Amino acid sequence: MYSKMKKEAAAAAVVSQNGSLNGSQNGLSHSMAALGLDSAESAKAALPDPTADENGGEENDVKVDIKRGMDTATFRRVGKQMVDYVADYLENIGDRPVLPNVQPGYLRDLLPGAAPERPEDFEKVMEDVESKIMPGITHWNHPNFHAYYPSLNSYPSILGDLLSSAIGCPAATELEVIVCDWMVKAMDLPSHFLSTSETGGAVIHGTATESTLTCMLAARERAIKDWLKEHPESGYFDAFSRLVCYSTDQTHSMIVRNASFIGIEIRRPASAGRPNFAKSKGICPSCGRGQGQGTNSLLRMSERIWLHIDAAYAGAFLFCPEYRPLMRGIEYADSFNFNPHKMMHVNFDCSALFLRCVEDLFDGLKEDLLSGLKLMKIFKEQGIPDYRHWEIPLGRRFRALKIWFVLRSMGLQGLRKSLRHHVQMADHFAERMGADPEFEVLTKSLGLVTFRVKDTDAVNALLYNLICDDGRIHLNAAETGNPPTYYLRFVCTSHAEQKDVDFAFDVIKSLTARLRSRRLSLSEVQAEREKMLNNLAQQRRITSTG
Known part of the structure; x- marks a missing residue:
């Protein structure tokens, strides 16, 4: 306590000497004398040395490169x-x-x-x-990881991130434009997504959530603009209140979150017949996402709605011509995004967004200094975008470099070989499941297989719990439908070989035999279901990719 009082008095003395404090000089001198401080100089000496750490060491003695952290x-x-x-x-x-x-x-x-x-x-x-x-x-690239869609990496991508971190340049815009145009051509996407098209272009974001939120903002502002043109007597907030975003029960939860962020009501289309799009200004099909098959065929809509395709996982398969029919109707999309960090061997984070009309994006992000039309004119005249107007954050990473490294190191042939191997391993698992009378295969889509034991939901929940407790493999479970059907999900990673798929099947088969010997009471069934829900929650905490 005395030491603290002495330092406070010393600080007051220094402030007073510098003329920054108008107090009683006599009172201050009396306080200093009581604490054994006979002058302002001695008060300065009593102040702590700003270069000394709390353990008594001196910063000047610290051997560290203050420019780069190490020599x-x-x-x-x-x-x-x-x-x-x-x-x-x-x-x-x-x-x-x-x-x-x-x-x-x-x-x-x-x-x-x-x-x-x-x-x-x-x-x-x-x-x-x-x-x-x-x-x-949780090791996502483990050959026994089958719970979620892969988050692949590769040595070229890791090296690209290393170099990007060293360069420290947030822009490197020209390479991003070129790499995005490479992907449009290699995936046979509509030509209006090219940077050289009249209105379109592409940008690399961090995640599909970010890309989708950006597009929902753009769709919101375009819809409001259209409404005000048709109803000039209406106001902005009246138009805002009329907005609806349609989605399906297979759509990722990010759509619901993003809709709440931007204040738009979200609805599901009617189960029978064509949905009423009288108020709708946006729809987001999921292609290759969701709990089950989750791959939609896209149909043309005559209404002026914003069609955004979230193909975070399945989009990479467009590099292979045989999978392009999955995207039938993509030519009608206003925006399309996929995650190279899932199946393209580009490590997290990396999400490519392609746009039919970039001006809509500019309007959605509401640049204060320049209108969307002016930004669009500058982009198309110069051919080089200012990407800070294409996304929510103003700062950005040089993500194009790792894509460029992967495309050049693997080539399109190597990338297609990896994608096809992924599907072949899932096919092998589905064949083994389908050939066993104990199981039924519900869906098979690309690298995802959904299956269940031919028994009650309680038995399937128990099997899932046994798999979690066993720990040799990692997969996930889900419920969909009305009434809900409980099933297990198996996603084959590209790192898995046939022996790894066979190992997973053998583990599931042996654990199924174990549960068959158990007779469950109603209370045990309820306990197993509660345990299943806890297991799912635990997995989401330890396996989240953000």
Whole structure:
């Protein structure tokens, strides 16, 4: 307490000496004398040294490169070690358990409660990565990971991210334009998505959620503009209140979240007949997403609605000509997006958005300085977009570089080979399931197979719980329909070989035999269902990709 009072008096003395405080000089002198401070100079001496840390060390004694965090020689050494660590991790990932065997909150007890004051050796950091971080990791690229759509990476993409981080340039706009045009041509997308088209273009965002939210904002403003043209007596908020976004029960939950963000009512089309689009100004089919098959055939709509296609997973399969019929009707879409970070071997995060009319996007994001028309004119005249007007964040990453690295390192032939292998492994799993009288295959779409035991929902829930408790493989479960049907989902990762698919089937088969020997009471059925819901919630916490 005395030390604290002495420092406060010293600070007051310094402030008074500098003329920044008008107080009683006599009273201040009396207080200083009581604390053993005979002058302002001694008061200054009593102030804490701003270069000293709380443990008594001096910042001047800290050996750290304040420009880059470590010296170049150390970076070269530990950088090579990191490359080896990453290569060993990916090469031997199958030796690790696919799921963590820890409880949520485990890490807090293993790490200090505050950041270190003094630098630590990077070797010590990496020791903690292996001993403390890795035990809590769900390994998405594990050959026994079959729960969600893959989040693939590759060595070329990792190197692209490394170089992008070093360059630190947020724009690199020209490469992004070129790479997006490459993908339009390679996937045989409509030519109006090309940057050289009259009105269209493309941009790389972080996630499909971001791309979809951007398009919903654009659709909202275009719909309001159209309404006010037809009803000039109406106001902006009257038009706003009339907006509706239609979606299906297979559409990703991000659509519901985004609609709530921008204040638009969301509805599902009627179960029978054609939906009433009298008020609708937007619809978002899911292509290759959702709990079950989730792949829609797109039909032309005569109404002026915004048609956005969310093909986060399935979009990459358009690189293969045989899968392009899945996108029949894409020529009517106002916007289309897919995630290269799912099936294109481009590590997270990376979502490509293609637009029929970029001006609508500019209007949706409401640039204050320039109108959408002026921005569109500048883009088409110069051929180089200002991408900060194409997205919600003003800052952005150089994501095009890792796509460019992957396309050049794998080539389109290598990419198609990987996609086809993914489907072939899922076909093999579906064949084994279909040939076994114990199971029924509900759907098979690209790399996703949905199946169930030929029994009650309670038995299927119990099987899912047994799989979670067993821990040798990781898959997911879902309920859809009215009344709901409970089933299990198997997604084949591109890292899985036939032996891995056979292993997964054998695990499921053996656990099914185990549950057949159990007789469940009603209370046990309810308990198993509650456990299933808890397992699903737990998986969402530990496997979220954001």
